[in-house]
Amino acid sequence: MPHILIVEDEAAIADTLVYALQADGHSTEWVTLAGAAIDQQRQRPADLIILDIGLPEISGFETCRQLRRFTEVPVMFLSARDGEIDRVVGLELGADDYVVKPFSPREVAARVRAILKRMGPRAESATDAALFQLDTLRMQ
Template sequence: MPHILIVEDEAAIADTLIYALQSDGFTTTWLTLGLAAVEHQRAMPADLIILDVGLPDITGFETCKQLRRFSEVPVMFLSARSEEIDRVVGLEIGADDYVVKPFSPREVTARVRAILKRLLPRTEAASASELFGIDRERVQITYRGQLLSLTRHEFRLMQSLLEQPERVFSREQLLDALGTAADAGYERSIDSHIKSLRAKLRLIAPDAEPIQTHRGLGYSYSPSHS
């Protein structure tokens, strides 16, 4: 039974989430402070954390940064701020989802289930990626049994996407995978590499779309579209 840590300083919102999650079979813990959540995760790790951005002590963003120093626990942000930049920042510092208030408790519960489902142990997740094969020593990737003719940059991009299915990578994060500084003005070159990768994948499977675009956020690898 997955355990969800809710970090929210508004009691009404926390009560709604607790009711919805427990009704769906989850167990929950409710805290109101970011620093308390960090210490709680060290001592009694939760399976997923629902984290409000506007907390009384430190922001949810700072809380997430501290969590990422020692834990890969899935994090879902809650925020009253709907601006694109806030969503991008949240995802770039390691969150798995970003939900804007007001929200449907049933939708949050569904999103929690979806995150936990896609973050299966790697042995289980690997079975969903059997269409691809990665040979790191030879710097090669196969797709549906056929060798892809990739440049060095394309190999590194595809490898990064394949190793974390469903994770949304920003252009900045993908530049890091290439060893290119994000401030070098090359972020849009990622789009060109992705376009080339898609063209090569379509030569093998014209109707598949393994690389998904997330408008304003970045790209992900989706096993269900492979």
């Protein structure tokens, strides 16, 4: 079950996202501050982060910059900022998508599915790789 971290300071918006994403088969976690999101991603990595730009502590743009220092997790910006420059900046910072408020919860869920499908399953772990051994002596 894909795990989605929602970083949104408005409870009504977060509740809508939680409901739509859980109905779509995702597990969700909601935090209101950027610092909590960064800590959470270090401790229990999400498969995708939905990130508001207008957060009270630090902006979503700065949060994305900080996340990109240690993870390539897909990021979807969710913002009331609908200017072209904001969308361009968000995408250039490494976001995978940018959705403008107000939004359709079903559309956000569909976009999440599309991003996760494109990203594929997480990289195999070292224990999975250890199940196979390359026999270079028998290769020809």
